[in-house]
C-alpha cells in the first residue's frame with residue numbers, strides 16, 4: 001500500500017516525510033494501522049550516525065495501533081486487536097532467549113539491517129530505494145507490516161499515546177531498575193537523566209520501595225517533573241549531587257545508579273560510579289556512539305569497593321511478560337504513563353518534536369495519527 005513516512009536520507013539532516021510503499025504481510029507477519037508513535041532519543045541517534053543504519057531509513061520503534069491484516073501462520077492476533085510494538089522481536093529459541101534473557105535475543109543482530117525477519121526482503125520502499133525501518137518497525141508511518149513477534153496485544157481501553165510509550169521508554173526504564181539493577185525496598189537509587197527512559201526508571205524505583213529516589217538532570221523542568229513522579233531529591237549535575245548524597249546516606253551513597261542521559265559519554269561512568277555505593281550497581285541505559293570505546297573509570301576503587309557496572313537493553317525482560325505487567329500497573333493507577341506524554345505532534349511536525357526533546361521541553365513527545373493520515 002502507498003502511505004507516507006518520516007525518512008532519513010542522509011546523516012545530520014532532519015527527517016523528511018515522503019511517500020513510501022509498505023508491503024502486505026507474508027507468513028508470520030501482520031499489518032498495523034499506527035495510531036501513536038513515541039519520539040525516543042534512540043531514533044535521534046540514527047540522524048547523527050551514532051547508531052548506524054542503512055539509508056534511507058524509516059524512523060520510529062515506539063508505537064501502538066490496530067491490527068488491519070493478518071498473514072498466514074499467525075495465531076493469537078486478529079484484525080481489530082489493539083497492540084503495542086516491541087522493539088526486540090524475541091525468537092524464544094536462541095541461547096539468550098532459552099536462558100530467559102529475551103531482550104538479548106540473537107535477532108537483535110539484524111534489527112538495523114532493514115530486512116524483514118520473515119523472508120529476508122524489504123517491506124518498505126521509497127521509489128526505487130529499499131528502506132531500513134528502525135528496529136524492523138518504523139512507527140513514523142501511519143501503517144507498518146511487521147513480524148508477529150514484534151507485536152503484543154493489549155486491552156483496547158488503553159489510550160494509544162500512552163500505549164505507544166509502553167513499547168520502549170516505560171519497559172526500558174522501569175526494567176532497568178526492577179530487572180537489571182534489582183532494586184530492593186529501602187535502597188537509595190540515583191537516576192541520571194530523567195527524560196522518557198529516566199522518568200520510567202524513577203517510577204520503577206518508587207514502586208520498588210526505594211527509600212531515597214534521587215533524580216539528576218540539568219533541565220529545571222525535568223527536575224520539577226521528577227518530584228511530581230516521586231523523586232525525593234533532585235540535583236542538576238552528578239558533581240553537585242555528591243556532597244548532599246554523602247550527607248543523606250551517611251557516606252554510603254546510592255545502592256543503585258541508573259544512567260539514562262540522552263547521549264552517553266565515557267567520562268560519565270566515573271562520575272556515576274562515584275555516586276554508587278560499595279558493592280552497589282550502576283546500570284548504563286543511555287547510548288553513546290557505536291564506535292566509542294573510551295571510558296573513564298578509577299579501576300582501583302572499582303575493584304576495592306567491589307562495584308558492578310551493567311548494561312541494559314529493553315529493561316532486561318521479555319515484552320510478552322513485561323507489557324501486560326506494566327499495563328496492569330498503569331490501569332491500577334500506580335504507574336503514571338499519561339503524565340509522561342508532554343506534547344503530541346503531527347507526523348509532519350516530527351522535527352519540531354525532536355527539537356523540543358533536545359531543548360528539554362518534553363518528558364516524551366508523541367506523534368498522533370488521525371483519519372487524515374490513514
Ligand SMILES: NC(=O)c1ccc[n+]([C@@H]2O[C@H](COP(=O)([O-])OP(=O)(O)OC[C@H]3O[C@@H](n4cnc5c(N)ncnc54)[C@H](O)[C@@H]3O)[C@@H](O)[C@H]2O)c1
Nearest residue numbers: 040041042193194195196197217261262286287312313314
Ligand atoms: N538501552 C536501551 O534499551 C535503550 C532504549 C531506549 C533508549 N535508550 C537510550 O536511553 C537514553 C535516554 O533516552 P530518552 O528517550 O529518555 O532521552 P531524552 O532526551 O528524553 O532524555 C535524556 C535526559 O537526560 C538529560 N541529560 C542530558 N545530559 C545529562 C547529564 N550530563 N546529566 C544528567 N542528565 C542529563 C536530559 O536533560 C534529558 O532529560 C538515550 O541515549 C537513548 O538512546 C536506550
Ligand SMILES: [Zn+2]
Nearest residue numbers: 040042168169
Ligand atoms: Zn526507544
Ligand SMILES: [Zn+2]
Nearest residue numbers: 091094097105
Ligand atoms: Zn531469541
